[in-house]
Amino acid sequence: MIKQIAFDADDTLWHNEPLYIDVQNRFKELLSGYHSSEWIDQKLFATEMRNLAHFGYGIKGFTLSMIETAIELTEGRIRGSEIQKIIDYAREMLDTRLPLLENVEDTLALLAQSHDLMVITKGDLLDQEAKIARSGLQKYIKYIEVVSDKNRLSYVSILSRHGIEPASFLMVGNSLKSDILPVLELGGLAVYIPYSLTWTHENSIDRQLPQQGFYQLEHIALLPELVREIDRNLPEKHG
Amino acid sequence: MIKQIAFDADDTLWHNEPLYIDVQNRFKELLSGYHSSEWIDQKLFATEMRNLAHFGYGIKGFTLSMIETAIELTEGRIRGSEIQKIIDYAREMLDTRLPLLENVEDTLALLAQSHDLMVITKGDLLDQEAKIARSGLQKYIKYIEVVSDKNRLSYVSILSRHGIEPASFLMVGNSLKSDILPVLELGGLAVYIPYSLTWTHENSIDRQLPQQGFYQLEHIALLPELVREIDRNLPEKHG
Numbered sequence: 001m002i003k004q005i006a007f008d009a010d011d012t013l014w015h016n017e018p019l020y021i022d023v024q025n026r027f028k029e030l031l032s033g034y035h036s037s038e039w040i041d042q043k044l045f046a047t048e049m050r051n052l053a054h055f056g057y058g059i060k061g062f063t064l065s066m067i068e069t070a071i072e073l074t075e076g077r078i079r080g081s082e083i084q085k086i087i088d089y090a091r092e093m094l095d096t097r098l099p100l101l102e103n104v105e106d107t108l109a110l111l112a113q114s115h116d117l118m119v120i121t122k123g124d125l126l127d128q129e130a131k132i133a134r135s136g137l138q139k140y141i142k143y144i145e146v147v148s149d150k151n152r153l154s155y156v157s158i159l160s161r162h163g164i165e166p167a168s169f170l171m172v173g174n175s176l177k178s179d180i181l182p183v184l185e186l187g188g189l190a191v192y193i194p195y196s197l198t199w200t201h202e203n204s205i206d207r208q209l210p211q212q213g214f215y216q217l218e219h220i221a222l223l224p225e226l227v228r229e230i231d232r233n234l235p236e237k238h239g
Numbered sequence: 240m241i242k243q244i245a246f247d248a249d250d251t252l253w254h255n256e257p258l259y260i261d262v263q264n265r266f267k268e269l270l271s272g273y274h275s276s277e278w279i280d281q282k283l284f285a286t287e288m289r290n291l292a293h294f295g296y297g298i299k300g301f302t303l304s305m306i307e308t309a310i311e312l313t314e315g316r317i318r319g320s321e322i323q324k325i326i327d328y329a330r331e332m333l334d335t336r337l338p339l340l341e342n343v344e345d346t347l348a349l350l351a352q353s354h355d356l357m358v359i360t361k362g363d364l365l366d367q368e369a370k371i372a373r374s375g376l377q378k379y380i381k382y383i384e385v386v387s388d389k390n391r392l393s394y395v396s397i398l399s400r401h402g403i404e405p406a407s408f409l410m411v412g413n414s415l416k417s418d419i420l421p422v423l424e425l426g427g428l429a430v431y432i433p434y435s436l437t438w439t440h441e442n443s444i445d446r447q448l449p450q451q452g453f454y455q456l457e458h459i460a461l462l463p464e465l466v467r468e469i470d471r472n473l474p475e476k477h478g
Binding site: 051054055056060061063064067068070071074075076077078079080081083084087090091094095124125126127129146147148149 | 310314315316333363365368385386
């Protein structure tokens with residue numbers, strides 16, 4: 001039986017990546033006098049990857065990476081007023097109320113009647129807390145875990161803290177790297193719901209996905225039916 | 240009886256503020272051609288306060304505030320290479336191994352024999368986790384809580400999550416605003432250990448400090464003795 005259902009937040013419960021893409025487009029517009037759009041994308045991604053270990057995931061790290069990229073690409077000729085614009089994007093991003101994906105609220109309301117729901121999200125603490133608070137979904141969610149990264153270790157720590165057996169834990173998300181692979185490797189269940197736009201970094205995995213416990217859905221509205229099915233068959237499959 | 244002893248981290252377990260002060264001095268040096276040191280301090284503090292709700296506590300927010308202040312104070316004339324220096328400070332700060340305060344390790348080792356120890360710290364998740372990992376103190380600490388802010392609500396949530404009664408909870412820290420006041424107001428015990436340099440924001444409180452449960456020490460090495468004393472007298476005092 002599934003005891004806990006955990007959801008990724010960004011691009012699983014609400015649209016998040018479009019906000020980054022929008023800002024990245026404005027960033028490229030800002031630098032359009034200096035370089036091609038493709039080159040700016042490429043340089044920004046390289047800067048983000050280099051900075052990930054220092055700045056982590058989230059809007060502030062993204063902003064610092066945009067500023068660094070702008071300085072590098074303009075060989076320091078970028079104006080203060082243009083950098084100020086980049087910081088203003090950050091403040092705007094942090095204040096944005098992100099639209100829920102379709103059917104999210106109904107699905108969570110339904111599942112919360114039969115299961116403990118949890119949100120596991122990575123990024124800046126303050127930022128992720130604010131997004132959850134603004135989402136209006138808190139009433140369905142029993143536990144919220146904000147982690148600096150989603151890897152085997154962070155899942156082990158969450159499961160042990162809550163006394164959850166991996167085999168009774170189901171994770172739902174749009175990132176193969178963060179939501180699916182580490183959970184399957186621990187012996188948990190994972191439902192992959194691809195999102196139309198997913199940051200390259202999140203779907204590049206360096207090893208094969210275990211098939212045991214792996215499910216893929218087109219849409220979160222299909223989740224309650226899948227959970228019922230798993231619950232019916234699980235004792236046999238895992239027994 | 241005290242069941243849980245919780246410690247603030249920055250400037251309670253290790254020296255943190257000196258790192259900020261050092262970077263702030265280099266920042267002022269960078270802008271010394273434009274403005275007086277006092278004016279830069281004042282402007283930076285105002286920018287930090289304005290940005291706190293957006294960027295939270297921590298190095299990334301501090302860095303974004305330095306960049307904004309530099310742009311404002313130079314009316315946008317700051318050069319890209321100078322802003323790059325500010326971002327380099329951030330990366331350097333994030334990589335610094337902060338020196339422990341005197342007697343911290345011995346004191347924690349001693350107290351861990353008789354009590355559950357916890358660290359409650361605010362700031363960026365990744366950053367605070369890295370500092371704890373680098374401190375070498377993890378072996379004495381049972382629980383680590385990183386919160387976006389330390390207020391009544393965040394303490395209530397931590398205590399309830401761990402099933403701790405406020406009257407058996409002792410918090411140790413150098414910030415009246417974050418470590419002492421909210422804990423006393425909940426009916427907990429709090430030991431204030433002033434640090435030689437404390438950010439103005441952390442010791443400005445807008446109401447009177449309750450005296451019940453309040454203790455002040457000059458040095459963390461005096462804590463085990465105080466804990467023993469409280470444990471001897473607590474049943475009477477709180478009974």
